Amino acid sequence: MSPAPVVGMAIPERQHCCDEVQLMLYNASLWNGHRIHFDMPYSTEVEGYPGLVVAGPLMGDWLHQVVDEWLGDAGMITGIEYSNRIAAYVGETVTAGGTVTAYDEGTGQVTLEVFVKNACDEVLTPGVITARLMLAS
Amino acid sequence: MSGLLSEDVLSHIGTQSAPRREIATRRDIRKYAIATDNRQAKYLDGDVAPPLFHLHLFWDVVPLDKLSPDGVSIDSLLPKFPLEKAMAGGLDITYHKPIKPGDWLTATRTLTDIYEKAGRSGPLIFYEVLMEVRDDYDELVVTEKTTRILR
Numbered sequence: 228m229s230p231a232p233v234v235g236m237a238i239p240e241r242q243h244c245c246d247e248v249q250l251m252l253y254n255a256s257l258w259n260g261h262r263i264h265f266d267m268p269y270s271t272e273v274e275g276y277p278g279l280v281v282a283g284p285l286m287g288d289w290l291h292q293v294v295d296e297w298l299g300d301a302g303m304i305t306g307i308e309y310s311n312r313i314a315a316y317v318g319e320t321v322t323a324g325g326t327v328t329a330y331d332e333g334t335g336q337v338t339l340e341v342f343v344k345n346a347c348d349e350v351l352t353p354g355v356i357t358a359r360l361m362l363a364s
Numbered sequence: 365m366s367g368l369l370s371e372d373v374l375s376h377i378g379t380q381s382a383p384r385r386e387i388a389t390r391r392d393i394r395k396y397a398i399a400t401d402n403r404q405a406k407y408l409d410g411d412v413a414p415p416l417f418h419l420h421l422f423w424d425v426v427p428l429d430k431l432s433p434d435g436v437s438i439d440s441l442l443p444k445f446p447l448e449k450a451m452a453g454g455l456d457i458t459y460h461k462p463i464k465p466g467d468w469l470t471a472t473r474t475l476t477d478i479y480e481k482a483g484r485s486g487p488l489i490f491y492e493v494l495m496e497v498r499d500d501y502d503e504l505v506v507t508e509k510t511t512r513i514l515r
Contacts (some may be wrong), residue, residue: 253399256392257423260435260469269434286417287455288400291415296404303462304415310454 232330239296240324252262289361293323309339309354334359376443381473390465413463453512460504489514
């Protein structure tokens, strides 16, 4: 990473656009057979969604990744709190990012407010991540 | 208490699942990392598991005829609730130590709470499930609290 964290600092954002193949492979890797992720007639006609729904925990993973890439080998994620508020759909480009909200130089503990948002700037998946930086001694 | 939750439903608080023991493999870590768009070599090579990999390891593996028609596995930890429409839930996870290929891990899930609240358009039921993942030295690896809301 990255210079020392400063409260208020935004970390580099990253975009994701999940297609059918990625969503299939992700859910297959979990053993998640929920039809809203691969059965278009079911998702749109039975459940009333506008398309195939991106799996909630996949967006949770993107929250981790945007912080984990920023940390690199200089630290590790120690915790997260997040919720899936609004769905995303296959083919939609979403953006993951975050802002440092606290940093303790003594312990190396850093807290970030993180998000996945859509093109309309709606926050789909808000969260808070805590991480610990390895301190140079 | 408005009485939406019967004593029978509430008596399920404290129910614990049988422990599940699984091994983390390099191949599974690689598949998970690729499928999540990960671009860090240590995960793509499977040297260490990315955070949230425990979801992959402990997602319920159930036979096809035990899935509901919409393809979802029914959580045997839960009673039949008087409300069934699931709303957004939340996760609160603590990572105690990293997962590496070859690690045997054991997960235990406990239904820790069921309660109701008045929502804007009617009553809501909340329930919480705590999952503890431990290694073979009985040390905590991941703790995960899931809160789900039904309306």
